[in-house]
Amino acid sequence: MPIELKNLYDDFRDGDTIKAYAKIISKDAKKLKNPINIMEVCGGHTHTIMKFGLPQLLPSNINFIHGPGCPVCIMPKERIDHAYVLAMQEDTILVTLGDMIKVPGSNGSLQQARSKGADVRFVYSPMECLKIAEENPDKKVIYFAIGFETTTPMSAVLIDQVIKKDIKNILFHINHVTVPEVMKELIDSRDIHVDSYNNKIDAFLGPSHVSVISGAKIYQDFPTIYKRPVVVSGFEPVDVMQGISMIVKQFIEDRCELEIQYKRVVTYEGNLNSQKLINRYFDKVNLFRWRGLGNVPDSGLKLKDQFLQYDAEVVYKDILPIAEIEDHKLCICGDILRGMAKPTECTIFGTACKPTSPIGSCMVSSEGACAAYYKYGNLI
C-alpha cells in the first residue's frame, strides 16, 4: 500500500487516542511529588499545544513553559534591518523563508520593503535561489538564511551547488542557530548573558525535526549533567501527549533519561551526511544575540573563512547597521521564554502588542508563544 500524506497525520490526531493519553497522564500525575514544568523548546510544539488545546486535557500539576525555538521570533531587530538594507539595494533580489517577511525591523518589514519597490521573495525551498539567479543574471540574489538545525542542511546544499556550479550572483546572509546551546543557557547560565537563575524548567520536550538532522545525541548532556529529562517528540497532538506521558513516567519512576518518542524518524545519531555537509561550510560564532534573551555563546553559525566571498555580511559590511536594538521596555518575552511568566501576564499582550503590530519576539511569528495564545485564546 502506498503511503499517502494523510497517513502521516490522520491517526496522530485521533480523538480517542488523545483522550486515552489524557487519562493515563492524569492517573500518573497523581503520584507526582511536586508539580512539574515542561519546556517545549520548539515553536512548532507551542503551536500544536495551543492549537489542539492540550493544556485543557492536563492536570494542574503539569505546566508548560514555552521555549525559544522559533527562528523568526528570536531574530534580533538589527539583523532584520540587515535584510531590509540588503533588499533595498539596486539590482538585488532578497530571498528568504516564509513569515520572515512579516517581521518588523526598525525601518519596517521586508513586506514593507517590497511595497516600496524592493524585490523580496519567499521560497519554500532555498534551492529555488538557483532558478532565480539563473533567470536574473544581471542581479545579485541574496539568500537570507534562517532557522535551526532543521533548515541548515538546505542552506549547506545551496552553497555546495553555488560553489560546484561556479554561480557568481548568489550571496548568503547566515542566521542559523542551534538548539542545545540555548537550552543549556536557559538552565545553567553562569555568565552575564542570560539570567537563568531560579529557572523553573524541570524537563524538556525536544523538537524531533532538529534531531532528524542532528540526532537525539545532542541532548545527552541534559539528563546526565543537568539532571533534566528530555523526550524527543513529534509534532502531532498524539505525539505530544505521548511525549508528556513519557516525561511524567520518568518522574514517578525516579528516572532521568534521554528518550525518543518520535521513533518513526529520529535516531540517536541523526543524518550523518547532513552533519558532514554542515561542518564543511559552517563554523560556530562565539556569540549570537537572541531577541528576548540576549547573547548566547556558540549558538549561531557563520560561513567558514574560506567562503567569505559568498558572505553578504562581509561583502556589504560597509552599509550594514551594527548597533544592537533592544525590545520595548514593557515587553516580558525574556521572562516568558524562561518560564517565569505567561503571555497573559504581560501588560501589553493583546493591546499594544498584537500579531498585526508585534512589539516583542514571542508575538512576531505564528509559532511564538504570545501569538499562539492570542490566536487560539485561553479557554481553560
Added chain:
Amino acid sequence: MNKTITIAHGNGGQENSELIGQIFYKHFQNDILVKSEDAAVIENGKLAFTTDSFTVSPLFFNGGDIGKLAICGTCNDLAMMGAKPKYLTCSVIIEEGFSSRELEKVVRSMKKELQINGAIVVSGDTKVVPKGSVDKLFINTTGIGEIEYPNISASNLKEGMSILVNRDVGCHGATIFAAREGIDLTTTLKTDCASLYPEIKALIDANIPIIALRDATRGGVAAVLNEWAKASDICIEIEEDKIPIQDEVKGICEMLGFEAVNLANEGTFLLAVDKKDEDRALEVLRNTHQNATILGTVTNLHNQKVILNSAWGTKRFLDLPSGELLPRIC
C-alpha cells in the same frame, strides 16, 4: 494604519477591514455602505447591487480562469443577498502584449457562466496599459440583481440557530497556491469556482427560511463566521471534525502550514437557518453537493468569537486570518 499599503491589506482579514474602515468608510460613509453586506440593497429592497475586481494569477488554473471567476464572483455576491443576477458591466484592463486568443478564451468562459446565471453584460470598458502596469489582465464586473428573498442579513443570527456549509472548503485557495510560481506542487486539485444562484434558488423554492448567507471568498470560512459573530453579537461554535475538507487540500495545508478554513473559496457558502429547518436545508444542499453539512450552532459562550470544538473535548478560538498567507518555516 501603515504609511504604505501592503499585500496584507488585501487579505480579507483584519488589515483589510482596517483599510476599508479607516479610508473608504471614513469618506464614503452612508447607511447602505456601512451595512457591509455582500451586495448593497437599494430601491426599497427591490434590487441588489455589487462590484468586484479580479486580479488572479495565474489567469488559467485547474477548473477555471479569471473570466469564470469574474462572473461567478459578482453574481454570487448578488445571490448571497437572495437576488437573481440580471445585468452586469464588464471592464477590462489589459497589459500591452497580451495574447488576443487568450483574451477571447477568457471572454468565452465569461459568456458560459453568464448563461448559468441567466444574466447579461449590458455595458463595458476596455483599457490597454503599457507593459508592466498591470499583470496581464485585470477584470472588474459590477452587477444588479432582482431580490427574490428579502431580509437576508449577517446581523440576524440568534442563539440556537444552525450553521451549514454547502460543500468542502479550501479548494480554490489550495489550487491557486499549488499553481503559483515558487511552490512546485503537482496536484489534480480543482477550484470550487461556480455560480451559486441555482443552489440559492433551490433553497428559496423549497421554502427554507434563510437567516444569513455568505460566500466564503477571501479569508475563507473563518472570515465569514467571524463577521457573523461580530455583526450579530453572538458566539458560533463549530465542530472541527465536521468541517468537510478534501484530502488533497488537507495535504497542501499540512505542508505549508495553512488552515483550510482560512483559504479562499469561489463556490462555497455558509448558511444560517433556524434549528427546526436544518434537516430540510441540508437535504436541498445535498442535491448539489453530497458533502454539504451542518457545521455548528449559534451560542452565547463567548460573544463576537468563533470557537472550534475538537473531537477530544478541547476548545479554541478560530480567529480572523491576519497578514499575508505565508508558508511556515520548519
